[in-house]
Amino acid sequence: MTPTPPLFEIDALKVAVEDKQIVNELSLTLRPGEVHAIMGPNGSGKSTLANSLMGHPRYTINGGDVRLNGKSIVEMPPDERARAGLFLAFQYPTDIPGVSMVNFLRRAMTARRGEEIPIREFRQVLNDVLGKLQMDEQFVRRYVNDGFSGGEKKRAEILQLGLLQPLVAVMDETDSGLDIDALRIVSEGINTFHTDENAILLITHYQRILRYVQPDHVHVLIDGRIVESGDASLAEVLERDGYEPFMEQTKEGVLSS
């Protein structure tokens, strides 16, 4: 049996920030229906990876390739990547005072679909996703991320995930700053979104979200490289032993090739 073709391929990717090399020849393949978790300590390059995949202008891709459905996206501006089906759930969502969530969400959905979404349908889809996330309808009258609590910001990211229905969702530390109830709601939101047709890349420091969102593959990121890959049980090893053993190995150069 031939394996399903890859949906998202990160191929020997190198990323620099202001001449400092952060991500070093990182490769990863996501197939439809898969959940991958990348776990790493602070400073290992998690957020750099997430932001560069989406095309943040501060990060320079200086080697390798990223392909979505077989098509390279590294030359595309962020909005084109998004319309092609890539999504980034931000670790720190940016507030945009004066721009209402509802206006923003409708524009984003229109962009993703490539055509204007009828207002009735928009309302319906919006209320449906809001309900699933246990969010008040009044929420969307507020300005984008403006004055949101940490939990509200993360829920708003999941709301967008549910509305935009991307092919590949990169979740940058979505679990950080959430209490246990919010973590469960957010995790359920991710699980509801997840189907056999899309893929999720969870980037996280801690194992706890992986109790709710089951990963098929877990990767350990140290110094901008994947130093170990395994199944869900690898997360448990990390939980027990921490990142220290992997960092030691990297220093000794055992896993550097």
Added chain:
Amino acid sequence: MTQATLAAPTDTETKPDDLRAQVSALSRSLDEPDWLLAFRLASLEQALALEWWTGQEESWRRTPRERLPRRATVGSLGRATNGAAVNVPSHVFAPREHSGMVHQIGGRVAASDLTDQAAADGVIIMPLSAAAQEHSDLVQQWLGAVGQPQDRYEAFGRALWTQGVFVYAPRGAAVSDSLFYLITQDVAEGDHWHYTLVVAERESELSLIEAGDADHRQAELADTPLIHASVELIAEDGAHLRFASVQRWHRQTAAISTTRGRVGRDASIRVTTAAFGADLDKQRIDMDLSQSGGYADIRGLFVGDGKQHIEHVTRQYHNGIGAESDLLIRGVLTDESQAVQFGLIQITPEGQKTNAHQTMRNLLLDDGAGADPIPMLEIEADDVKCSHAAAVGPVDPDQLFYLQSRGIPLKVAERLVVRGFLSEIADGVPDAHMREVIDELVEIQLEPAKASV
């Protein structure tokens, strides 16, 4: 929009005796009461004794003065109205819900109304020259009562006006919907001098929206038209007065306005201005807080393009105990447009317990655009709270990235952020329809290929 550099405006030195004669003739032709002729002539003498500018004044140093005509002519009384002679498109600001309005085209009154309810409450809105006859005592009591002219433009404005409005709310009256003063600039008439006098008696509430528009079809004029607006706002004790001014003058216009507010005890004045038109717009806004517990709020928004120069010179003058004031200016500059904000918070020894703040923020969308925000504090009291913040810079790249990451193209994202940025100011305009109009004008100004409608 790229815009050809305009020719320098024509300066005209009219002989003082000729001006005196013209002002007297104007006043007689309008059947004005004697006190008004005396007021005009006294203002004229003040003007003649003052300079246009020396260029050394803080409030004039940053103005591109070569783009301002030094010219004094008696305002026009409007062109003949026999049918097609005055061909002016309908005013973009045509109000919806309103308690009353006056519309002037050039020096001519085009329309005027007042709801029965407002009339029964004793509310007045009418052309200033008519009010000077019908409500002579009231107008005489208040005209020019808020401060002395600071320069020749303002003094001439008091002497030479032919257009204007008088707005009045008697004691305790609460005017439900906004009142409107619409001005259509008739470019064929040349210079415009107009005068707005607003009086809110004790415990009353009113809001006036002043909106200036022009015929934009004739792109190039032979000379730079000058528009001077004198605005005097009086809120007596416990009164709440709101004033919004939106201008979309002809693009070749040099516009100067002088807005003076006097805030009574426990009273408030809120001013919001929005600038879109003119080649140069210099707005002076001066709020006098000499009574305890007063509040003044000054908000300004603008969108500059081409080579426009947009300037705010403001003063929050605290000469009473426990008064508060805020200044919030937000502008967006494209192409080679330039902005200046010179904002002074002045607190006398009487101004203890003052709470005064200033924020000026300028977004630059193009490399050629620039802004110079200058907050100033002059504090002679020791128990006050003051703050000021000034910023000039591009749109936050993280905001743009966030919107782009949701599929929204860069240009659209930029537009969204800019409109959001300005909405905090526009929200201060006390009329929903007017806020929509402002939003549309923001869009038009930001559009690279603007339609001249």
